[in-house]
Each structure stands twice: as structure tokens, then as C-alpha cells.
Amino acid sequence: MSQPAPISLLEELTARFAAAFAGLGADPALGQVAVSQRPELGQFQCNGAMSASKALKRNPREIAEAVVVAARDEALFAELTLAGPGFINVRVTDAALAARANALAADPRLGIARAAVPQTVVIDYGGPNVAKPMHVGHLRSSIIGDSLVRLFRFLGHDVKGDIHLGDWGTQMGMLIYELSRLQPNLPYFDPALAGPYPAEPPVTMEDLQAMYPAVAARCKADEDERRAATQATVELQQGRPGYRALWQHFRDLSIAELKADFHRLGVDFDLWYGESDYEPDIPAMIAELRAAGVAIEDAGALIIPVEQPDDKKPMPPVMLLKSDGGANYATTDLATIRQRVRDLHADLILYVVDKRQSLHFEQVFRAARKSGLAGNAVMEHLPFGTMNGADGRPFKTREGGVMRLKDLIAMMTDEAHKRMLEANVAQDYPGAERAAIAHKVGMAALRYADLMNVRTADYVFDIERFTRFEGRTGSYLLYAAVRIQSILRKAAERQLAPGTILPPACDEERALVLALAQLPEALRAAADQRMPHHLCAFAFDLGQALSRFYNACHIMDEKDAARQASWLGLVTLVLRELELLLGLLGIEIPERM
RNA sequence: GCGCCCGUAGCUCAGGUGGAUAGAGCAACGGACUUCUAAUCCGUAGGCCGGAGGUUCGAGUCCUCCCGGGCGCGCCA
Numbered sequence: 135m136s137q138p139a140p141i142s143l144l145e146e147l148t149a150r151f152a153a154a155f156a157g158l159g160a161d162p163a164l165g166q167v168a169v170s171q172r173p174e175l176g177q178f179q180c181n182g183a184m185s186a187s188k189a190l191k192r193n194p195r196e197i198a199e200a201v202v203v204a205a206r207d208e209a210l211f212a213e214l215t216l217a218g219p220g221f222i223n224v225r226v227t228d229a230a231l232a233a234r235a236n237a238l239a240a241d242p243r244l245g246i247a248r249a250a251v252p253q254t255v256v257i258d259y260g261g262p263n264v265a266k267p268m269h270v271g272h273l274r275s276s277i278i279g280d281s282l283v284r285l286f287r288f289l290g291h292d293v294k295g296d297i298h299l300g301d302w303g304t305q306m307g308m309l310i311y312e313l314s315r316l317q318p319n320l321p322y323f324d325p326a327l328a329g330p331y332p333a334e335p336p337v338t339m340e341d342l343q344a345m346y347p348a349v350a351a352r353c354k355a356d357e358d359e360r361r362a363a364t365q366a367t368v369e370l371q372q373g374r375p376g377y378r379a380l381w382q383h384f385r386d387l388s389i390a391e392l393k394a395d396f397h398r399l400g401v402d403f404d405l406w407y408g409e410s411d412y413e414p415d416i417p418a419m420i421a422e423l424r425a426a427g428v429a430i431e432d433a434g435a436l437i438i439p440v441e442q443p444d445d446k447k448p449m450p451p452v453m454l455l456k457s458d459g460g461a462n463y464a465t466t467d468l469a470t471i472r473q474r475v476r477d478l479h480a481d482l483i484l485y486v487v488d489k490r491q492s493l494h495f496e497q498v499f500r501a502a503r504k505s506g507l508a509g510n511a512v513m514e515h516l517p518f519g520t521m522n523g524a525d526g527r528p529f530k531t532r533e534g535g536v537m538r539l540k541d542l543i544a545m546m547t548d549e550a551h552k553r554m555l556e557a558n559v560a561q562d563y564p565g566a567e568r569a570a571i572a573h574k575v576g577m578a579a580l581r582y583a584d585l586m587n588v589r590t591a592d593y594v595f596d597i598e599r600f601t602r603f604e605g606r607t608g609s610y611l612l613y614a615a616v617r618i619q620s621i622l623r624k625a626a627e628r629q630l631a632p633g634t635i636l637p638p639a640c641d642e643e644r645a646l647v648l649a650l651a652q653l654p655e656a657l658r659a660a661a662d663q664r665m666p667h668h669l670c671a672f673a674f675d676l677g678q679a680l681s682r683f684y685n686a687c688h689i690m691d692e693k694d695a696a697r698q699a700s701w702l703g704l705v706t707l708v709l710r711e712l713e714l715l716l717g718l719l720g721i722e723i724p725e726r727m
Numbered sequence: 728g729c730g731c732c733c734g735u736a737g738c739u740c741a742g743g744u745g746g747a748u749a750g751a752g753c754a755a756c757g758g759a760c761u762u763c764u765a766a767u768c769c770g771u772a773g774g775c776c777g778g779a780g781g782u783u784c785g786a787g788u789c790c791u792c793c794c795g796g797g798c799g800c801g802c803c804a
Contacts, residue, residue, distance in 0.1 A: 163744080172747065181746055184784080194784090218747055219784075263804085303804065409804095435802055447730040448800070456802040463804050492731070493799055519732090520797090557766060587740075590732075592797075594739070603766035605752045606740090613766050621763050659743070671741070674751085681767055690763040727764080 140245045142654035143234050144169070144178070146210075147224065151180050154204035158197065160186040165201075167224065169652065176215065176223030177648055183220035194220030228637035231647045235635040238650060239707050244714060246654055248290030255291045256474050257283050259486035260396070260403065263300035264388040265309050265342040268395055269536040270529050270595075271488070274518050277581050277720060278589060279486040280401045281666040282516075284718045289661055294478060297392075299408030301385050302466065305350075307367025309342065309384060310377050311359075312349035314366070322376035329375050335383035339391050342384060368460060371413070385410070398543050400577060400720050412469035416461050419469050419507070420454060428505040429454055440500035450493075452501040467498045472507040480511050484664065489517030489590060516664050519592035521584070529595045546576035549601040550609075557603055560727055571724045576601065578608030578721045585719055586670040606674050608721060611712065614677035615723045618709040621689055625702055628690075632706045633699025642679075642686040646704065649679040653711055657718075666719060673715040680708050 141149070144167055151165030164182030171179070183198035190197060198220040205214065213225035238245045259279020262268040283295040313336070314323050320336055321327055337345070353360040370377040389406065396402070420436065423429035429438050434457035441449040452464045474480040485495060495515035502508035523529045531537045551572040554560055560568045583600035587593045603609045625631070638644035656672035659665070689705065692698040716723060 166744075168743080171750090175747085179747090184746070185744095187784085221747065300804070305804075433801085437801070450801045453802050458802080460802085462802070466804095489732075490798055491804090494804090517732090526797090553766090559764090559766075591740085592733085596739080599739075599753075602753080605766095607752090607766090609766065610752095613764080617764060617767090624763060655743090663743090667741085671751090678751095678768095682769090684763080685759090685765090685768045688763065727766085 140237075140241065140243075140247055140654075142245060143226070143651040144655055147178055147180075147226075150205045150207065150210070151182065151201060151222075154201040155182055155186060157204050158186070158190065158200055160190055160197070170223065172223075175217060175221075176213070176225055178224040178226070180222040180224065181220075183222065187220070198222050228644065231644065231651070232635050232637040234651050235647050235704065235707060238653075239635065239703060244653060244711060246289070246657055253291050253481040254479050255286050255293045255482045255484065256478055256480040257286070257293060257295050257484045257486065258298045258470075259283075259295065260297040260401070261300060261487065262297070262388075262392055263305060264408070265305065265346050265384050266300075267343050267536070268392060268539045270521050270539065270542055271536070273399075273539060273542065273580075274521060274584060275486045275488070276396065276399060276401045277584055278516070278518055278666060279484075280720050281581075281585055281669070281718060282484065282486065282664055284720065285657070285661055285666070285669075288714075288718060289657070294404045294480075295402070296405040296407055297403040298470070299385075299389075299392075299406065299410075301381075301388075301408035302410040302413060303463070304363065304367050305346070306381055306384065307365075307370055308349045308353060308363040309345055310370060310380055311363045311366040312345045313337065313380065316345070322380045324376065327376065329379065331376065331379040335387055336380075337383075337387075339387045342387060364458070364460075368458070371460065381410075395539050395543075399539065400581075400722065407470075409466045409470075412466050412473060413461075415469045415473060416465060419472055420465075422507075423454065423505055426505060428501075433457065438501040438505065440497050440504065442500070449500075450497065452497050464494065464498050464501070467494075468502055468505075468507065471498070471502045471511070471513065475507065475509045475511050483511055483513045485513070485515045486518065487515060489519060491515070492517050514664070516589065518589045519587070521595050522592055523595060526594070543576070543580075545597060546580045546601065547573050548576075549597050550576035550579060553601050553603060553609075559603075563726075571727055574722050574724050575609055575612065575727075578612050578716075580608075581719055581721055582606075582608030582611065582670060585666045586674075588667055589665050606670075611673055611677050611716060611721070612723055612727060614680050615709060615712045615716070616725075616727045617684065618680070618705045618712075619723075620726065621705060622702070622709070624690060630702060631699065632702035633696065635703045635707070636697060636700040639697070640686060642683040643701075643704070646679045646683045646708065649676050650707060650711060653714075656715075660718075669715050669718055673712065673719070676708065676711060676715070680705070 147167040148165055151167055152162035155165045156162040164186050165180065166182065167178050167180045169178060170176045183194045183201060186197050187194040195216065198216050202214045202216065202222060210226060210230050211224060212227040215223045217223055257279055260272060260276045262272050279295065283293050287293040317336065321331055349363065353363050366377065370381055420429065423438065429436050435453060436455035437451035437453055439451045453462045454465050455461060471483065474483055492515055499513045502513065521529045529537060554572060554575065560571050579600045586606060600607065638647055652672065656668050660668040687701060689698060689701045692701060713723065
């Protein structure tokens with residue numbers, strides 16, 4: 135029933151060398167095998183002999199020789215050679231490679247083990263705000279988070295992706311205040327009235343999006359305006375019925391808009407909780423924190439000190455209640471952790487949030503641990519860098535405003551369309567199919583261009599470069615997959631079926647099998663580091679290995695039927711890995727292009 | 728001021744726990760198409776890895792200092 139966890143090729147090689155090192159009395163960890171940096175010398179390498187030299191007080195070269203003798207296995211190793219001070223270079227037999235490829239082909243999970251101990255993982259990403267248009271600042275959080283959701287879920291964890299909507303706090307008070315100024319006669323503002331209120335919202339989404347920047351700017355500039363907005367916020371939080379009714383309208387309008395935007399982007403959430411959902415829990419949480427002596431009064435506010443003796447920097451306390459009695463961002467975040475641990479039974483909580491908020495999360499995590507409300511859950515802030523324009527400043531529209539996600543998606547699709555026209559791609563397909571392909575190409579370009587960067591680094595948005603059909607782009611990978619699909623269709627027409635994969639007969643074929651065997655390491659690196667760019671890099675390497683093979687070996691013209699069937703099996707396997715990888719990146723592959 | 732992140736080819740970026748000659752894409756130059764979709768592939772050229780010390784048999788990677796850039800630092804979210 136429960137099958138033994140599959141072991142990757144690299145793990146198998148490492149196990150052999152680890153045993154050999156252990157046999158010499160050295161640390162088995164020194165047996166770590168890596169893909170060779172010098173392909174002309176070997177496919178893999180092990181450098182442990184040099185490190186072992188000190189502990190064993192022996193010449194590294196001697197150690198390497200002894201390891202090679204101990205590891206010897208003619209079925210697995212085609213070649214074990216020594217070089218330099220004690221490098222061990224490894225080549226694997228073609229028979230072993232073929233066996234590995236067939237094992238992958240036979241495994242629905244492509245050799246990827248399910249987590250031995252599945253965890254409940256809550257991933258907090260997206261984080262759009264009600265009434266504010268979603269802009270490119272939310273883009274990275276959304277697509278990185280989405281990719282991590284897909285990855286952790288594939289690895290067998292119980293994943294809950296939570297949008298953590300910004301639907302509470304000052305911004306809502308600002309909007310209510312702004313509407314009271316613009317339309318003071320609405321029933322929501324009549325203190326004598328406690329409802330019922332109209333079912334239809336008094337404003338449209340467009341109105342809200344115009345109101346927010348206006349009122350935010352005035353609050354920033356004018357003390358009185360700010361006070362009025364704060365007053366509205368406090369009254370909302372105290373439950374004034376008209377304000378709650380308005381808030382509900384604003385929230386409903388925004389969610390409808392957000393769902394449409396995220397759908398276009400291909401991002402889904404399991405949970406649509408918002409900050410407001412934790413609001414009722416806050417008094418009880420504060421009472422607990424007070425009772426436990428964790429929260430203390432300071433200068434009229436309620437705080438949790440979180441500094442530690444070994445801090446190298448000043449660590450401000452978490453502000454639970456401001457001196458005006460209002461709750462804060464951090465308060466909501468703590469209440470959220472409390473709920474995720476108590477009700478969702480989270481083992482791991484990942485926050486895909488802008489790197490500028492790292493101090494905030496440091497404080498909140500400390501407070502959550504100190505107070506015990508995090509239980510045993512592990513919390514991690516997964517910071518990401520900014521998407522910049524060509525000027526190196528955060529990406530803006532030509533007019534200098536924030537780029538709305540909806541417009542960005544349209545831009546990407548249009549640009550993809552333009553490229554397709556230039557390259558004469560899909561021009562004879564039906565218009566609806568062509569449009570669908572353009573959307574997929576545009577989204578693939580956007581997601582790949584974003585995810586290929588190391589998460590924490592800033593990157594430059596360059597739509598022309600992203601949508602190119604050449605090089606490290608989403609389109610390149612779609613093309614690789616589509617070419618395989620095309621071959622498999624042609625083969626099916628000729629009644630040719632994929633067969634057992636034979637030992638590779640040429641360098642391109644061998645390199646392709648070797649690339650295929652490295653899938654587990656790519657997924658593991660991406661998951662361990664929570665860095666999807668490893669998936670991007672591996673997908674490109676695999677695509678390139680495929681293209682080389684494709685150029686060198688003409689499948690449909692192959693005369694040897696067994697070899698032809700083997701090649702069909704091989705490219706089927708490549709397609710399955712590409713489908714998995716692109717799927718984890720949230721990239722959809724069209725039937726044809 | 729204190730703290731965090733970053734500086735690698737003309738441009739955009741990779742570089743597990745320190746390992747051999749620092750890689751890729753784009754751009755440049757030269758090749759391979761009666762195409763299983765050339766959106767591809769092969770080759771050439773391009774580098775004092777910001778600078779200076781140090782640890783080590785070995786440093787892009789670890790430590791210290793400096794230069795240059797980004798960001799953050801109690802009642803915003």
C-alpha cells in the first residue's frame with residue numbers, strides 16, 4: 135500500500151558515497167554528490183575527500199582512491215575517476231540511466247515523494263485592499279504565493295492559501311468619511327436611523343477607486359481631515375450601523391472586482407478571510423495577553439515588548455492598542471496567527487509579503503511566540519523585492535500613477551498578440567483560439583519573468599523582453615511543450631506509441647535523460663528555500679536539453695522501430711515534467727501555437 | 728545615527744554545506760532550415776565577481792573595514 139519513497143538519482147549516488155566515507159571512518163555527509171561543474175570530466179562529482187583529509191589525517195587523494203574502491207558498482211558506475219587533489223568524477227552507465235527514465239515514466243508522481251509527515255501550511259499572499267485598485271505591488275505576492283501553494287500541495291501538504299484581505303482599518307474610515315462629505319444625505323449617515331439600509335451600494339467600484347486617492351491625499355496634508363477619517367474609523371470599529379452597512383457594500387464591491395482580476399491572472403485562494411474577520415477576536419486576545427502579563431501599558435498605549443538580550447538593533451515593541459484605543463495592523467496579525475493556529479491547526483505559516491515589512495514580521499512573530507499564541511507553529515516571512523521600471527524606481531504607468539493589475543494583464547496579452555503577429559504564429563487559427571493563445575502566452579511571459587528572479591531581489595519590468603519568443607522566457611517553454619505535443623499527435627496518427635526507453639545512444643539523448651533525472655532536486659530546492667526560481671531555471675534547462683535532442687534526433691524519420699518508440703517515450707516523459715513544472719508556476723500550455 | 732538587503736560579461740540575471748578553467752539569456756559576430764513548428768540548435772568574442780585586508784590546501788561564497796545603491800527604524804497599513 136504505502137510504497138517506499140522514491141529516491142532520486144543524485145540521492146542514490148550520494149548514498150553510495152556516504153557509505154564509502156562511513157566505511158573509512160569519516161562523516162557520511164562528505165559523500166554528497168553534485169552535478170558536475172565540468173561535464174567533460176564527468177556527469178557528477180564528489181568533493182568529500184578533500185574535507186575528510188583533515189579529520190582522517192590522510193592524504194585526500196588516498197581517501198578518494200579508497201572511496202572509489204568501496205563505491206565500485208559496475209551496474210551503476212560507468213566511470214569513477216580521480217582528478218586534482220581529490221575530486222571524484224562520476225559517470226553513470228547508460229543502462230542505469232535508462233532504468234531511471236523508465237522508473238520515472240512508470241511513476242504518476244514522476245519520482246517525487248509525498249511528504250512523509252504532511253503539514254498544515256497556511257500561505258498568506260495577495261493581500262489586496264478593499265476599495266484600492268489592485269496594482270502591480272500585489273502582483274508578485276500573488277504569483278509567488280500561488281506558486282508556493284501549488285508546490286507545497288503537490289508535495290503532499292495540506293495547504294490553505296489565504297488572501298488576507300485588507301478590509302479593515304483607517305482606509306475604510308477614510309472612505310466612509312469621504313462619502314459623508316460627497317453625499318451627506320445618504321441614510322447611512324443619519325445617526326437617528328439604525329437601518330434597514332438600501333440593498334444596492336450607493337457607489338460603484340469606479341467611484342471608490344477615485345475616492346480613495348483623493349481622501350488619502352487630503353488626510354496626508356491636512357490634520358483636520360485626518361482627524362475626521364480617524365473618527366469615522368473608530369465609529370466603524372465601534373459598530374455604528376450605518377457605517378457597518380457602508381463597509382459591507384464597499385467590501386462586496388471590491389471582492390467582486392478582485393475575483394475577476396485574480397481569475398484573469400490564474401490565481402486562486404482557498405480562504406477569503408479579511409482583517410475584519412479577526413476583529414471580533416481582538417478583545418478576548420487582548421484580555422488573554424493582559425492576563426498573561428505579556429501586554430503592558432506604556433505611555434497610554436498597550437504594547438508587547440519584544441526585544442531580546444542579543445539584539446544588535448533597537449527593537450520597537452508591538453503596538454497592540456494605540457493611545458486612542460484603536461487596534462493596529464500588528465494586533466490584527468496576532469489575532470490572525472491565533473486563529474490560524476487554533477482553528478486551522480497550522481504547522482507552518484508563510485507570509486508572502488514585501489520585504490520592506492520584515493521588521494514588522496520580526497516583531498509580530500516574536501510577540502506570537504512570547505505570548506504562546508503561536509503554539510508550535512513555525513512562522514516565516516518570505517520577503518520579495520520590488521518590480522521596478524526602467525528607471526530603477528517602482529514600476530509606474532507612463533503618467534506616473536500605479537499600474538492597475540487589470541491594465542497590466544491587458545498589456546501583456548496585447549504584447550503577446552503583437553509578437554505572435556510578427557512571428558506569424560497561429561495566424562491561420564480561429565480568432566477565438568488565437569486570442570486564448572495570446573492570453574496564455576502573455577500570462578506565461580508575466581509569470582515566468584517574475585518567478586525566474588530570486589524572490590528577494592528587485593527586478594526590472596520590461597514587457598518587450600518578457601514577451602519575446604527567444605531565450606529564457608515563458609514562450610520558449612510553451613514552445614518546447616507544444617512541439618512535443620505536436621510530435622505525439624503526429625505519432626498517434628501513424629499508430630506509433632511511446633515505448634520502453636532504451637539506453638541512450640548519443641550525447642544529446644544522454645544529456646536529456648540526465649536532465650530529466652534532476653527534477654526532484656529542483657523541486658526540493660524550490661520548496662526548501664521557498665524560491666520558485668529554481669523551478670524556472672530547471673524548466674529552462676530541461677527545455678534546452680530537449681531542443682538539443684530534437685535537433686540531433688529526428689523522431690518521426692527514425693527507421694529503428696524500438697528506438698523510435700523509445701524516443702517517443704522519452705519526449706512523453708519530458709512533456710510530463712514540463713507540464714508539472716509549468717503547472718507549479720501557474721503557467722498553462724496551449725494545445726498548439 | 729542604528730539595522731537589513733544588494734553591487735558578478737555591454738544589458739538582464741544565476742551561482743546547495745567554501746572546491747577544478749565563474750555560468751545562462753539578450754545584444755554582437757560566424758554557421759546549420761526541401762522544419763517531427765528555426766520561437767530552435769552549434770560556434771566565436773566578451774570578467775582584476777565594487778575596493779582593501781584576513782581565515783583556508785582552496786574564497787564570487789566565510790570574517791573585518793571602506794566605497795556606492797535600495798529599504799526599514801512605537802501609536803500608518
